[in-house]
Amino acid sequence: MNPENLALNVAMPVLGVSLVMAFARLVRGPNLVDRVVAVDLIGTLSIGIAGVYAVATHQAVFLDVAVILAMLLFLGTIAFAYFIERRTER
Amino acid sequence: MKSCILSTATRYLLPLMLLFSIYLLLRGHNQPGGGFVGGLVASTAFALYMIAEGVLAARRALQVQPTTLIGIGLGIAAASGGLDLLAGEPFLKGLWLPVAVPVLGKIGTPLMFDAGVYLVVLGVALLIVFSMAED
Numbered sequence: 001m002n003p004e005n006l007a008l009n010v011a012m013p014v015l016g017v018s019l020v021m022a023f024a025r026l027v028r029g030p031n032l033v034d035r036v037v038a039v040d041l042i043g044t045l046s047i048g049i050a051g052v053y054a055v056a057t058h059q060a061v062f063l064d065v066a067v068i069l070a071m072l073l074f075l076g077t078i079a080f081a082y083f084i085e086r087r088t089e090r
Numbered sequence: 091m092k093s094c095i096l097s098t099a100t101r102y103l104l105p106l107m108l109l110f111s112i113y114l115l116l117r118g119h120n121q122p123g124g125g126f127v128g129g130l131v132a133s134t135a136f137a138l139y140m141i142a143e144g145v146l147a148a149r150r151a152l153q154v155q156p157t158t159l160i161g162i163g164l165g166i167a168a169a170s171g172g173l174d175l176l177a178g179e180p181f182l183k184g185l186w187l188p189v190a191v192p193v194l195g196k197i198g199t200p201l202m203f204d205a206g207v208y209l210v211v212l213g214v215a216l217l218i219v220f221s222m223a224e225d
Contacts, residue, residue: 061122064114068131071107075138078096082141 107135125204129211159213167206
């Protein structure tokens with residue numbers, strides 16, 4: 001099995017199912033912290049999808065998408081933590 | 091909020107993200123990227139610094155007011171069109187230098203316009219982020 005087929009037929013379904021499960025946690029999450037973790041997980045899975053898609057289509061440009069997504073995701077999670085902490089201080 | 095881990099990580103990430111934003115700006119004409127994305131990544135770098143060190147430190151690191159950046163950016167973008175008028179061409183038509191600059195390749199008014207967009211996006215995003223963090 002060549003890498004393109006492996007990426008499309010094995011990695012992509014796994015990532016897709018995980019994405020649905022993470023989204024279910026985002027919708028149902030009992031409190032805010034669960035939802036923040038779910039958003040973080042969805043972002044991480046999107047990075048994985050971008051990487052797998054880069055392998056499947058031979059387009060190195062999608063790896064830059066993964067890099068930018070990783071940087072913004074890092075900032076987003078930190079910003080959530082910052083504002084949750086500020087809200088509980090009041 | 092003072093976090094040792096976050097400040098240390100920011101010290102490495104801030105220059106890296108600014109460099110990556112410049113890279114996005116420069117290659118934007120032929121590949122995905124450009125002034126808008128570059129400006130957003132640069133503003134993300136300063137927003138990260140703001141969360142790690144506080145709003146005042148981030149304003150000091152930026153050195154100029156975000157509104158000044160917006161003005162300079164709009165001026166540069168308008169000047170890239172004005173150069174065309176001076177050369178007797180239609181407004182905002184792409185003009186390139188006849189010789190290629192090392193590293194950058196052929197530069198011209200599209201890059202100038204993109205640099206203006208970069209500064210405007212950086213200024214607007216930081217204006218929003220700073221004023222949200224201050225109240």
